Amino acid sequence: MFFTITLYISLAIFGLGLIYKVSTWFRYTVGVDARDVPPPQRVLAFVKGLTLTLFSPRILTLLKVFVLDVLLQIKVLQQDFLKWAMHMCMYYGFTLLLLMHGLDKIVTSALFPNYYPTVNPFLFLRNLFGILIIVGIGIAIYRRFILRVARLRTSPMDVYAIIILAIIMISGFLLEGTKITSYSKFQDMVEEYTIQADEEELRTLEAYWVAKYGVVSPEVKAPFDAETLEAGQEAHEMSCVECHSRPQWGFTGYTLAKITKPAALLLDRANASSILWYIHFLACFIGLAYLPFSKMFHIFTTPLSLLANSVMEKGRSDPANIATRQLLELDACMHCGTCSVQCRVGVVFEAMHNANILPSEKIPSVKALVAGKKLNGEEIRNIQEGLHLCTNCFRCTVVCPAGINLQELWFNVRETLLEKGEPEFLVLSPLSLYRGLMKESLELNYYPDPINLALETIYPTGIPLEMQDRTAPLVPSANGWSSTLHTSVQAKTFSQCFSCVTCTNACPVVRNYPNPIEFVGMLPHQIMHAAGMGLWDLIFSSKMLWDCLGCYQCQEHCPQSVRVADVLYELKNMAITQARKKLVKQIER
Template sequence: MPTILWYIHFLACFIGLAYLPFSKMLHIFVSPLSLLANAVMEKGKSEPANIATRQVMELDACTHCCTCTLNCSAAVFFEIFPNTNILPSEKIISIKALAAGKELSEKELRHIQEGIYLCTNCNRCTVVCPVGINLQDLWFNIRESLLKKGYPEFFALSPLSFYRGLMKEAGDGDNYQKPLNQTRKAIADRCELMKMPDKVLALSNIDSAFKGILNKSDQANTFSGCFSCETCTTVCPVVAGYDNPREVLGLLPHQIMNACGLGLKDLALGSNMLWDCLTCYQCQEQCPQGVCVTDILYELKNEAVQQVKEKSLQ
């Protein structure tokens, strides 16, 4: 009997060692390697192949302790968007599946892309990670890789793109504008009226539901006070930057207010002015009627994105 137990003991040890690389316990060995690699590798001086190797190793080094999620400044987005990939600790799991070459559906890939884009790049996750994973660089590289697949990312039109703009030279500078153009095209394709500027519109086709959406907001419901004095358009620095702003921007600020008042949803949501707006609030501050022009443009941006996003994920 003792001999049998002795063999069982040794077999169990060898089986355990053989299974170790395929289990969650692999991080016992990989975590110290991750700390050492990040200590000696300098940003900007390491070869891309070495960085890729380190990042693959970091995926196994993660202990899923959720310290990054507890300190994440973007984790609050999860209360609005039911996407677990917003949380850093859950992003790692999805990225591991992606790196392992698993077949992921378009919906799954877009959820990963959205979760990675919903990041303020505050670097908290990297600072607090107990195994030294450079999470900020990992998010950046995976985000650029997913954007090359051609799926529109609507958060690319938000201030969350600020860090990506700063890192333009570090990424693929030639393709920097491509995701933005794809996203704007996806929105414009849903707004048929903007493609027919000479069409005579029947005012009987007013979208009352669209006006109802705007009326639910304390800021956006002020569009009804506009009497087309064009003060907002006159003081707008974006409009002033073009010789022929109508050709470039589509509708001008006062015309967008008119489109809202008439319930012409396609015109209000399809104008380039929405996305070129600097949010300087000059139009809103100068409006004699107190119309919250900039806040209305914000509401229209959100509505345009929501409308296209729901249809594109169906």
């Protein structure tokens, strides 16, 4: 009764969790694409897209990806053999053990009518699959806690997954070992399966099981004569051989039985097998109920992500399906850390200690954001910082073994945050160049809004210089920024500028406009000269400061070795820092 009730409870939680998870793929949206498409319409778009794919040549692509990337996990193998071995051991061990042993009454019994868990090949395979999982867990622990792969961070979700799997496997093997040596279990078997056996026959059967099957009897002890063992073998073949293979085939459980043999009678009297049975099945049921909410859910979602990304392409696929796929991808992340190891700005994390700079660590934050969880100002800023420091190099997308289009995901999450109305100053920097490249993906009326909001927050006069109908006052500002600028080696060089205009002539931004002053406000050499005069309001009101691409052409051509690009970067940082401080004060009020 206890087993049945807990099984149905865990199945119910698993089912509800699965329904909830799948529903989020159609209910939530990342970015501006398909934000106005209702869930029913997205479900219909999914069904339509799936049908068209299955009945088109793209089915061959799905089959190829299924074999190479899902079954063989070639992408993981190409990156790291140790990680590939871990994935293969845990993936196949878990899947096959679940199908053959966990669902034996549904799957194995249906395929093999004469199935018994204690006969071969099932006894051997159960141990083999279990050992695969143990090996996988061992490799995972080694990589995370001993090898300590760079930027591979261990989250509580990783620890929970390892602990639950370890408890299931260790308790299962110990249960098998105690059953092998248990005298009470042998007695239960005799009472249930031996019919019309006399006392002498039972004694010889017990002797045979003590000698050959590892049972520890309180009365019958080795050695045994050949005649007794022969009689016991006859009784065994008559009553037991059809449902019991030699325990040595269960090599892991048998090894543990040998180790615990000296304490077997004590364990049997303590009813250890029953205790381990409860521990094992409770751990299994907890793992089953927790599965849709845990990291292990990627066992199901990662193959779906790989298959979906192999046949979907932005611009060709239905935007509703793109939005659904991105929510699926959030659940497909296995937190393996491959993207973080390869991330080009990962070194920045070591200096700034903002975990959201690492791609794999952004995923949990993005999940919370998309789910509508209330995040405080600091959490939002950390996410924004991590997203906008991304250089859009596509390396994370290329190396992701789950096939997640991370580049597209980061872009859409940026837009989600920008929609919230908080000014993000990094949209003014070259780090947001990708947003300009993706301009066609955004509504024309929407595209400039975040930029204008950031500019309005930074400009001391409220509007850009080129939009003003008055001349900015040429009076040095008494705000202390001059002394701040002089603190760095880069900034000190601007005093060497004598306005030769070389930097302006080399600037690709200036060359892009027929009348650059009309569009950018001030030219690079003018900014250097204004910095020397302390005209900060004039500098920060110039769009040139924010349109700078950071190409370093100005700095490389300067005959005076003025570090023009570095000065511009520092000026941006100063302006953003001051604007952020002002913004924080406004929010606190």
